Amino acid sequence: MEKLLIVDGMALLFRHYFATAMNHHFMHNSDGVPTNGVQGFIRHVASAIKDSEADHVIVTWDMGATTFRNTISADYKAHRPAPPVELNPQFEMVQRLSEELGFFNIGVRNYEADDVIGTIAKQLEGEYRITVISGDRDLLQLLDDRVEIWLIKKGFTEYNKYDVNRFREEYGIEPPQLIDVKAFMGDTSDGYPGVKGIGEKTALKFIQTYGSVDGTLQHKSQLPKGQQNKIDTFYDDLMISCKLAAIHTTVPLDLEHIRRAMPYTADIEKMCAICDSHELKVASSYLMKL
Template sequence: MNNLLIVDGMALLFRHFFATSLHKNYMKNSEGVPTNGVQGFVRHVVSAIHDTDAHHVIVCWDMGAKTFRNEIDPNYKAHRPAPQDELIPQFDMVQEISRQLGFHNIGIQNFEADDVIGTLAHTLDGTYDIKVISGDRDLLQILDEHIEVWLIKKGFNIYNKYDKTRFIEEYQIQPKQLIDVKAFMGDTADGYPGVKGIGEKTAFKLIQTYGSVECVLEHIEELPKGQQNKINGAADALKLSHQLAAIHTEVPLKLDEIISEMPYSVDLQSMIDICNQYELKVAKNFIAKL
């Protein structure tokens, strides 16, 4: 099977923006527009194509702050601060450069990039060997026989690599059951509550023992009294968190169009020309050494 690389575009943009903005290194072009996040994105995707020996490349994007999850819970991600001024002009720039570099870009209104990634992986599993690159551990729930998730760890090519076998050995649950774990423990970064007083260790133990939120509730009398009280007192929050934790795998996509446009072949000179056009000096110097 051919290798398909699916990239969480915003995860890379944000990661490399903050890695250099910490030292006020915004890599501004001649017009004074910051390019630091874009340059890191380009370097990372080019490295990932090499590391995964990708024959096909898709970059998935978030399309605005609001998604269907905000209709379920208006507080979902509502606490997150506005992006820095230096990052804002890079949102459009990175997607345009990604397109010009020949990567197939996908972003669907009302859905997060994770949902698009999950739908693509779910639909194309078994047809391609799929590598997903992101910093979001929530994506571990989509692991399957031909789907790996490479969590960004350091730099441009150091990852915490998960396949289905490693996940099961490490956590003693199936990847899909991560949704149930997240329902109990909640997620402060995404702003959903879970069950107050149930942490990660207890959440995993409950799902390892009972298999699902539903089965925990069916056997709640078997739990220590303290856990019973916490869970019974947070029934609505538990249900809500389960809905929010699940990656949607049925996003409406034009699959035939995607399959026809996702093949990729490296053209180093074209990459260098595009880097020159946008004054991406650091990215160009990196590519020129390949």
């Protein structure tokens, strides 16, 4: 079975921007434009293609600051600070370079990259062995027999790798039930509350015991009085969090076009030439060693 690599492009861009920006190492080109995040992205994707032995490559992107989740909750990701000025010019640059390098790029307005990843993974999992690279643990809800999630750690080759068996052993639930866990515990980084006072350990115990948010609510009388009160007090937040925690897996996509466009064969010499033409010498030097 052929192997499909799906990359969360923004996750890699942000990760490698901040990895070097903390030391003020922005790698400006001759026009004075920073390229540190772009060069890290290129190096990481090239390494991932090699490590995953990918036959097909898709890079997904967020398209704009708002999605359908902002209609569910105005607070969703609203607290996040504006990107640093050195990063701003790299958003357009990285997508343009990603296309020049021959990766299939996709983003859909009103949806997050996670939703595009989820839709592709769920609709193509019977045809390919799929590896998803991201920094977002929410994607673990997509795990299946033919879908692995590689969570980025540091550098270009270190991952916290999850398959469905590891997830079951570690969490004691099925991957889709992670949605219910996140609904109870909330997510401060994404700006949705869950049930105030219910943390990950308690939320996980609820789902291990009762199977879902609905199952927990049906057996609420069996819970300690304090937990019952918290659920009653923050019931509306719980219902909203259920919607926000779930990755949308029915994004309207042209799957036939995706199948035709995603095959990829690495041509290191060509990739190096493209990097050199854009003064991405750190990325070019790295590619030559692969």
